Amino acid sequence: MESKIKEKFKQLFDEKKIEAAVIFQTGTIPTKNAPNVIFSKDDLETLTWNPLNWNNLANYLPNLLGKKIGIVAKGCDSRSIILLMQEEKVKRDQVYIIGIPCSGMINIKKLEKDFGEEITGLEFNADKIKVKGSSSEKEYNKDDYLFDSCKTCKYPTPVIYDELIGSEIKGYRGENYTEAIEFEKKSVEERRKLMVEELSKCIRCYACRNSCPSCYCQECFVDSNQPKWLEKGQNIDDIFFYHIVRAYHMVGRCVDCGSCQAACPMDINILLLTKKLNKDVRELYKYECGLDENKPPALSTFEINDYNKFIK
Amino acid sequence: MKKATKSDFIKFLKDLSDSYEVIAPQKIADEGIDLSPVTDFNKITFDYVNTERSFKRFIFPQSQELFKFENNKIVAEKIKPKKQVIVGIRNCDINNFKVLDYNFIEKDPVDSLYKDARDNTIFIVGACIKNNSTCFCKTFKINPLGVESGDLSYLFDDESKEFYIKANTEKGTELIKKLKCKAASDFDEKVKKYETNHDNIPDLIEDKDLVEIFSGQLDGDKWETIFQGCVNCGICTFYCPTCYCFDIEEEGKFWKGRRVRNWDSCMFSIYSKETTGHNPRPTNRERYRNRVLHKFYYQLKHNDSYGCVGCGRCISNCPTNIDIRKIIKTFI
Numbered sequence: 001m002e003s004k005i006k007e008k009f010k011q012l013f014d015e016k017k018i019e020a021a022v023i024f025q026t027g028t029i030p031t032k033n034a035p036n037v038i039f040s041k042d043d044l045e046t047l048t049w050n051p052l053n054w055n056n057l058a059n060y061l062p063n064l065l066g067k068k069i070g071i072v073a074k075g076c077d078s079r080s081i082i083l084l085m086q087e088e089k090v091k092r093d094q095v096y097i098i099g100i101p102c103s104g105m106i107n108i109k110k111l112e113k114d115f116g117e118e119i120t121g122l123e124f125n126a127d128k129i130k131v132k133g134s135s136s137e138k139e140y141n142k143d144d145y146l147f148d149s150c151k152t153c154k155y156p157t158p159v160i161y162d163e164l165i166g167s168e169i170k171g172y173r174g175e176n177y178t179e180a181i182e183f184e185k186k187s188v189e190e191r192r193k194l195m196v197e198e199l200s201k202c203i204r205c206y207a208c209r210n211s212c213p214s215c216y217c218q219e220c221f222v223d224s225n226q227p228k229w230l231e232k233g234q235n236i237d238d239i240f241f242y243h244i245v246r247a248y249h250m251v252g253r254c255v256d257c258g259s260c261q262a263a264c265p266m267d268i269n270i271l272l273l274t275k276k277l278n279k280d281v282r283e284l285y286k287y288e289c290g291l292d293e294n295k296p297p298a299l300s301t302f303e304i305n306d307y308n309k310f311i312k
Numbered sequence: 313m314k315k316a317t318k319s320d321f322i323k324f325l326k327d328l329s330d331s332y333e334v335i336a337p338q339k340i341a342d343e344g345i346d347l348s349p350v351t352d353f354n355k356i357t358f359d360y361v362n363t364e365r366s367f368k369r370f371i372f373p374q375s376q377e378l379f380k381f382e383n384n385k386i387v388a389e390k391i392k393p394k395k396q397v398i399v400g401i402r403n404c405d406i407n408n409f410k411v412l413d414y415n416f417i418e419k420d421p422v423d424s425l426y427k428d429a430r431d432n433t434i435f436i437v438g439a440c441i442k443n444n445s446t447c448f449c450k451t452f453k454i455n456p457l458g459v460e461s462g463d464l465s466y467l468f469d470d471e472s473k474e475f476y477i478k479a480n481t482e483k484g485t486e487l488i489k490k491l492k493c494k495a496a497s498d499f500d501e502k503v504k505k506y507e508t509n510h511d512n513i514p515d516l517i518e519d520k521d522l523v524e525i526f527s528g529q530l531d532g533d534k535w536e537t538i539f540q541g542c543v544n545c546g547i548c549t550f551y552c553p554t555c556y557c558f559d560i561e562e563e564g565k566f567w568k569g570r571r572v573r574n575w576d577s578c579m580f581s582i583y584s585k586e587t588t589g590h591n592p593r594p595t596n597r598e599r600y601r602n603r604v605l606h607k608f609y610y611q612l613k614h615n616d617s618y619g620c621v622g623c624g625r626c627i628s629n630c631p632t633n634i635d636i637r638k639i640i641k642t643f644i
Binding site: 034113204235 | 630
């Protein structure tokens with residue numbers, strides 16, 4: 001698979017069809033791959049494709065506005081590209097999308113914790129992961145270590161692409177919204193308690209925001225000081241404010257790629273909020289984000305029979 | 313120099329908890345092993361290479377109140393510094409004082425909050441007997457065994473399952489008297505035994521002069537590629553034991569509120585944004601360049617110490633695998 005992607009990109013660079021390529025390169029440590037933007041075909045040498053590629057590569061597109069770009073896309077990446085097209089951050093003829101059907105990405109932090117020591121080598125087979133450490137070696141089932149968002153992924157095969165490498169995977173590995181349904185059942189106090197528990201871990205590094213392709217504002221509301229919307233300290237109310245406003249900005253714009261949660265160094269369950277909102281959008285507006293570039297996002301449009309019970 | 317069993321050592325810490333808050337490495341549900349105030353002394357663990365986060369936040373908290381104000385007056389509340397003991401610090405982390413002290417104490421005006429916290433803390437350094445592949449402390453001439461650092465230092469001998477403990481300062485000498493156990497005459501031998509465990513830690517800089525190397529490359533082509541993957545989150549700066557940038561803000565209303573200082577990160581766009589709206593570091597490229605140069609050029613030039621101790625946290629926590637070692641190698 002890797003050689004096919006490399007070949008295609010080489011050809012695109014040679015034919016001057018692209019000026020830059022957004023790819024994954026082999027990381028400097030065995031547990032990480034490096035998402036990167038490259039401008040020369042020489043950098044394709046270290047291109048890699050394995051279950052460590054959890055970053056959503058569409059995240060790099062808004063910064064490359066105006067350039068011709070080649071990009072490798074998993075199902076979720078392709079949906080984000082569609083969202084960016086809908087919001088005019090990317091033009092269709094500006095990107096060459098190499099679609100890759102994705103069998104799910106590995107939650108490497110969870111694996112590392114279960115393994116107990118530093119991972120010095122990883123080998124991926126069809127459904128097994130072989131993990132090497134300095135003193136032991138173990139084999140794990142890949143399915144046990146998929147990210148939660150991958151376990152419930154509905155669109156593992158890219159929705160939009162110029163070329164598909166690999167065979168199509170028919171998706172939907174499980175019920176998507178169990179956690180959100182549990183959350184709905186809770187009382188307001190219980191919800192708050194749960195959220196405080198999760199969010200009190202937050203160190204406000206904003207890795208969730210910065211790893212998200214839908215978060216591309218020139219100036220984020222947390223960075224604004226004229227006016228100042230919230231304080232920057234460790235007060236739980238401010239942390240709450242940040243996460244809730246971020247989630248509300250995601251309504252109908254979240255493709256559920258899970259990169260916010262994967263990027264979080266404190267393992268906060270950030271997807272809890274966005275999943276609930278995704279469920280609401282699906283039920284109230286019959287809309288799923290990132291499927292059709294010709295249809296505007298749910299909250300950017302109004303139809304006469306739209307849900308409007310909240311207006312009294 | 314003394315040697316103690318684990319239960320002796322834990323008892324020693326428990327006794328200290330009468331007059332100090334004891335902060336020690338413990339297994340924290342989702343986060344792995346990290347420093348945290350001890351409530352249950354059985355939960356203390358010494359089975360780790362390094363703690364998830366450095367001890368920096370106990371000396372220089374992420375968010376710290378300076379004073380409160382009300383109706384145009386400062387409601388002065390002299391905040392009493394907490395007496396605390398931090399156990400299990402690694403030598404790389406405690407070498408952050410070369411950077412922090414220079415900025416907070418050695419130059420006028422002295423930062424009293426920082427100084428008070430530092431003076432009221434006892435540092436107990438644990439020698440590394442293992443290391444991670446991301447460790448590169450030897451680059452900065454830091455010895456991973458480091459039994460000369462901190463008020464007290466210990467080495468856990470895997471074979472005899474004993475802690476070899478040594479006092480390095482006056483405070484430490486006073487404290488070690490309270491530790492009831494045998495004297496350790498074979499201390500140096502034990503330390504020597506573990507030296508070879510760390511032969512794999514690289515020295516990336518050797519005796520090259522980074523000031524000279526970087527002064528020719530403060531800008532240029534090499535900077536065009538290294539930052540591309542970076543998404544400008546604050547993980548590397550918040551996990552870094554030496555990053556000390558902060559931002560002072562007023563919280564509350566005009567007539568009533570408080571002044572706080574919060575950690576800031578040079579990775580954020582607001583960090584360098586000026587009142588006019590102009591930002592001299594508008595993109596990732598400038599911000600990342602500043603971070604690297606601050607660590608390996610500016611501080612070296614002015615303070616004669618690196619802004620990095622080689623703990624490797626920025627490498628293992630970076631969501632996009634930006635590797636500071638790779639960047640040093642790019643320029644050398």
